[in-house]
Amino acid sequence: MYTAASFAAGFVFGLGLLVSGxxxxxxxxGFLDLAGAWDPSLALVMxxxxxxxxxxxxxxxxxxxxxxxxxxxxxxxxxxxxxLILGSLVFGVGWGLAGICPGPALVLAGAxxxxxxxxxxxxIAGNGGFEFFEKKKRVAPGxxxxxxx
Amino acid sequence: xxxxxNAFTPASAxxxxxxxxxxxxxxxxxxxxxxxxxGILGGLARPQAGDVSWRIAFVAGLVAAPLxxxxxxxxxxxxxxxxxxxxxxxxxxxxxxxxxxxxxxSGHGVCGISRASxxxxxxxxxxxAAGFATVYVARHLIAP
Numbered sequence: 001m002y003t004a005a006s007f008a009a010g011f012v013f014g015l016g017l018l019v020s021g022x023x024x025x026x027x028x029x030g031f032l033d034l035a036g037a038w039d040p041s042l043a044l045v046m047x048x049x050x051x052x053x054x055x056x057x058x059x060x061x062x063x064x065x066x067x068x069x070x071x072x073x074x075x076x077x078x079x080x081x082x083x084l085i086l087g088s089l090v091f092g093v094g095w096g097l098a099g100i101c102p103g104p105a106l107v108l109a110g111a112x113x114x115x116x117x118x119x120x121x122x123x124i125a126g127n128g129g130f131e132f133f134e135k136k137k138r139v140a141p142g143x144x145x146x147x148x149x
Numbered sequence: 150x151x152x153x154x155n156a157f158t159p160a161s162a163x164x165x166x167x168x169x170x171x172x173x174x175x176x177x178x179x180x181x182x183x184x185x186x187x188g189i190l191g192g193l194a195r196p197q198a199g200d201v202s203w204r205i206a207f208v209a210g211l212v213a214a215p216l217x218x219x220x221x222x223x224x225x226x227x228x229x230x231x232x233x234x235x236x237x238x239x240x241x242x243x244x245x246x247x248x249x250x251x252x253x254x255s256g257h258g259v260c261g262i263s264r265a266s267x268x269x270x271x272x273x274x275x276x277x278a279a280g281f282a283t284v285y286v287a288r289h290l291i292a293p
Contacts, residue, residue, distance in 0.1 A: 001202060002179075002180060003177070003202045003203050003206045003266065004206070005176075005179040005206075005212075005213075006176070006203040006207045006210070007205060007206040008152070009172050009175045009176035009179070009184060009216075010172070010205035010207035010208060010209065010222075011172075011174075011210035011211070011214050012168060012171060012172035012174055012214075013168075013173070013184060013186075013207075013210065013211060013219070013255070014171055014208075014210060014211040014212070014213070014215065014248060015168055015172075015205075016166070016167075016168030016169030016170075016212050016265070017165070017169065017214070018214060018218055018224075018225060019164055019165035019168055019225075020161060020166050020169060020173065022166070022169075023166065023215070023225075024226055024227050025227070025228065025241065026229070026230055026293065027156070029224070029230070029256065030153065030156055030161075030284075032150055032280045032281055033239070033284045033285075034281050034282040034284075034285070034289070035150065035160065035285055035289050036155035036190060036194040036288060037152075037156070038150050038152050039152075039157055039159055040152060040157060041158050041159065042163040042193075042273070044159055044162035044163075044166060044249065045165055045166035046166060046258065046259070047163065048162065048166025048167040048170060048270075049166040049167065049170035049259045049263070050170065050259065050262050050263045051166075051167065051172065051175075051241020052166075052170025052171050052173075052174055052199040053157055053173045053174055053259055053260060053263030054263040054264075055174070056170075056173070056174030056175075056177045056178055056263075057174075057177055057260070059178065060197070060211065061179050065181075066177075066179055066180060066181040066284075068179050068180070070179075070180060070181050071181060072179050072181035073182050073288070074177065074182070076264070077251075077268055078181055078266075079192070080224045080271045083249055084207040084249075084250055084251060084268060084271065084272055084275075085252025085272070085275050086193060086249065086250075086251075087246045087248070087249025087251065088246065088250035088252075088257070088275035088276040088279070089246070089250075089275050089276065090246030090249065090250070091242065091243055091246030091247045091253060091276045091280045092228050092246070092275060092276035092277065092278065092279025092282075092283065093237040093242050093279050093280075093283045094238070094240065094241070094243035094244075094285025095243060095254075095279070095280045095283075096284045096287065097231060097239035097242070097283060097287065098229070098235060098236050098237060098239035098240070099229075099230075100188040100236075100239065100240075100243070101186075101243065101253050101255075101258025102190060102247060102253045103211060103254065103256075104185040105235075105240070106186065106190070106208060106211040106212050106224070107210060107211055107212070107215050108215075108227065108229070109286070110189075110212035110214060111215035111216075111219070111224055111227055112170060113227060115233070115236055116227075116229065117227040117285060118233055118236045118237060119155050119229075119236045119240040120174075120238025121236045122239070122241045122244065124190070124194075124241040124242040124244060125240070125244060126242065126243060126244015126245040126246075127191045127245075127248055128162070128194055129241070129245055130245050130248035130249065131194045131195055131248075133193075133246075142291060145199075
């Protein structure tokens with residue numbers, strides 16, 4: 001049931017990306033191009049998503065079990081550190097280069113886009129690079145690294 | 150700044166956004182987790198017992214959405230203008246950056262802002278600013 005719910009959430013998420021235009025990199029770049037002919041649509045995508053999401057997260061706030069009886073794993077680290085900001089800046093540069101972020105990368109792959117598949121392969125390689133450097137850091141002597149995710 | 154009214158699609162943006170929000174809500178209420186795509190996918194690079202199948206299921210759902218859509222209707226416009234070398238560079242940056250930053254547009258953006266998390270709001274401001282700056286440089290300084 002837990003796995004089926006996870007599939008359903010991913011599926012609905014993917015439909016939302018398709019309907020909203022987030023899965024169209026040209027449209028994403030139109031939003032990020034403030035100095036050009038600006039397409040403000042994606043601001044409304046965020047507004048629509050937060051309007052619906054906020055209620056659910058408020059409902060879950062005090063609960064320790066989900067409606068399926070699973071433990072609630074909604075961590076709230078509050079630290080704003082260099083790692084968070086630098087990582088997000090690097091992500092933003094990559095996002096601005098292609099107009100693709102991780103969710104749409106998977107949707108593009110499913111749509112059979114060759115360019116989407118190339119992006120996804122590079123993104124997974126980037127994930128692998130992160131794991132490689134993290135593992136190196138973990139076995140290195142010195143204070144244990146703090147995981148932020 | 151000039152608004153491109155022809156490209157502006159407020160209805161589908163709001164409806165699509167609400168569907169994305171509903172997916173995040175479903176995942177929070179049933180699975181008790183943040184629907185953060187970079188973390189869900191990235192966690193597969195560090196597989197742990199009992200922690201793999203739900204990740205694969207979520208990823209499979211995202212991949213299946215356009216397949217199911219394609220069976221029922223014509224796929225909406227998908228246009229990727231970036232060149233292959235740019236896509237490789239962009240993918241690497243997104244793959245590394247989202248893991249160091251602990252999230253992407255879904256986890257920090259949609260879920261984090263929905264929870265009013267200061268950490269996620271800071272991350273979202275950072276990646277949006279970098280995205281705006283990158284497009285500005287690429288479109289108006291390098292290739293105007």
